[in-house]
Amino acid sequence: xxxxxxxxxxxxxxxxxxxxxxxxxxxxxxxxxxxxxxxxxxxxxxxxxxxxxxxxxxxxxxxxxxxxxxxxxxxxxxxxxxxxxxxxxxxxxxxxxxxxxxxxxxxxxxxxxxxxxxxxxxxxxxxxxxxxxxxxxxxxxxx
Amino acid sequence: xxxxxxxxxxxxxxxxxxxxxxxxxxxxxxxxxxxxxxxxxxxxxxxxxxxxxxxxxxxxxxxxxxxxxxxxxxxxxxxxxxxxxxxxxxxxxxxxxxxxxxxxxxxxxxxxxxxxxxxxxxxxxxxxxx
Numbered sequence: 001x002x003x004x005x006x007x008x009x010x011x012x013x014x015x016x017x018x019x020x021x022x023x024x025x026x027x028x029x030x031x032x033x034x035x036x037x038x039x040x041x042x043x044x045x046x047x048x049x050x051x052x053x054x055x056x057x058x059x060x061x062x063x064x065x066x067x068x069x070x071x072x073x074x075x076x077x078x079x080x081x082x083x084x085x086x087x088x089x090x091x092x093x094x095x096x097x098x099x100x101x102x103x104x105x106x107x108x109x110x111x112x113x114x115x116x117x118x119x120x121x122x123x124x125x126x127x128x129x130x131x132x133x134x135x136x137x138x139x140x141x142x143x
Numbered sequence: 144x145x146x147x148x149x150x151x152x153x154x155x156x157x158x159x160x161x162x163x164x165x166x167x168x169x170x171x172x173x174x175x176x177x178x179x180x181x182x183x184x185x186x187x188x189x190x191x192x193x194x195x196x197x198x199x200x201x202x203x204x205x206x207x208x209x210x211x212x213x214x215x216x217x218x219x220x221x222x223x224x225x226x227x228x229x230x231x232x233x234x235x236x237x238x239x240x241x242x243x244x245x246x247x248x249x250x251x252x253x254x255x256x257x258x259x260x261x262x263x264x265x266x267x268x269x270x271x272x273x
């Protein structure tokens with residue numbers, strides 16, 4: 001699957017917002033600086049992924065999990081991220097659990113045909129389920 | 144925390160701002176990665192946000208630029224060079240030098256290496272700031 005070059009970039013508007021919120025009021029960011037930070041962020045993702053993958057391989061697993069990413073942060077000398085990441089993860093997991101409950105309730109109320117369909121979905125690959133959930137995530141984020 | 148509560152109402156204080164789908168594309172571009180669980184994807188996105196914040200604030204604080212009201216490219220490349228934690232960025236945030244300095248460097252190299260070919264220099268003259 002070939003990715004277009006721009007797919008490996010992160011959205012400029014979001015990067016800009018994150019930077020602006022982090023810096024003191026009134027501080028400007030040159031376009032060049034913003035673009036450089038965006039590239040740095042993409043490189044960070046690649047570096048973190050590669051590092052996390054090493055931990056997964058060590059654990060003889062094919063799927064990257066949360067502890068792999070946290071271990072990667074320590075390895076990369078970003079220990080300062082670990083505590084806030086763990087906190088955010090708790091909130092995220094609660095959110096996801098809440099969504100699943102909501103979906104289950106919704107399914108119970110619909111036709112049996114639809115229920116069969118959702119059961120089929122659950123039998124699919126982890127990947128596909130993740131993509132489904134991702135789409136839901138995106139919908140939420142766009143609100 | 145207040146921020147967490149605000150997130151529930153939508154708007155800017157959401158749990159993560161970077162789109163998970165895009166983060167996933169970047170992660171999957173690594174050939175050695177088979178699959179990524181949802182928690183790992185979320186953590187990577189969140190970590191990237193923390194990274195952006197850290198890079199920006201660190202560079203602003205330690206930048207040698209004279210501008211106090213701006214974060215510039217040179218602040219960032221200075222950070223990549225000087226701070227060990229950010230050294231993995233050194234290649235993509237190279238320092239810029241003036242073309243005149245670069246030419247002087249080339250000339251010195253030429254003298255040191257006793258190269259006889261002028262053609263090389265002429266081609267490189269077209270390079271401005273790197």
